C-alpha cells in the first residue's frame with residue numbers, strides 16, 4: 484500500500500513512521516509547503532521523493548491541491564497522513580481521498596484545536612491534555628476521531644517537558660493507528 488505524508492515542520496512524526504517496525508505501507512512521497520523544513524532532510528536521508536511547493540506561487544488552494552492530487556494519482560498513493568502540515572485541506576483533496584486523509588493533533592480533541600495546542604493546554608491550567616488521531620474534514624481539527632490518548636499535565640511540568648511527553652506518545656500512537664487502518 485502506497486502512502487504520502489504531508490508535513491511542514493521538523494518531522495519527528497515522519498521519522499517515527501520511518502522507524503516503525505513492519506508498517507504495512509510504503510511512504511513514497513513527502514508533500515511539504517516550506518522550503519526550509521527539517522522534515523525535508525529526513526526525506527532526503529531516506530531517499531524518499533518530495534513535492535515541495537509555495538502556496539504563494541499559486542492562484543488558489545484548488546490550484547496547488549490539483550497539482551498535488553495529480554502527483555498522488557500518478558504514484559498510486561492510497562492514503563494521506565498529515566504530520567504537522569499547517570494548512571487546511573480543501574475540497575479538491577478531500578473529494579479525491581475521501582475517508583483516506585488522517586491527521587495527528589497534540590491535544591485531546593475537541594479540546595484545544597488549532598495552532599500551539601500544547602501551549603494552549605499548558606496556559607489553560609488543565610490537569611490533562613493528550614493526543615488525537617482523526618480523519619480530516621473541511622474544518623480545523625474537527626473530523627471523526629479514530630484514537631485518543633490522554634496525557635496528564637504534571638505539577639512541575641514546563642511547556643517543554645509537556646511537549647516532550649506528548650511527542651513521545653505521538654510517535655508511538657501514529658504508527659500503531661496507521662497499521663490498524665491499513666490492515667482493515
Ligand code: GRF
Nearest residue numbers: 492493494495496567587589
Ligand atoms: C505534531 O505535534 C503534530 O501533532 C502536529 O504538528 C506537530 C508536528 O511535529 N500536527 P513534527 O514535525 O512531526 O516533529
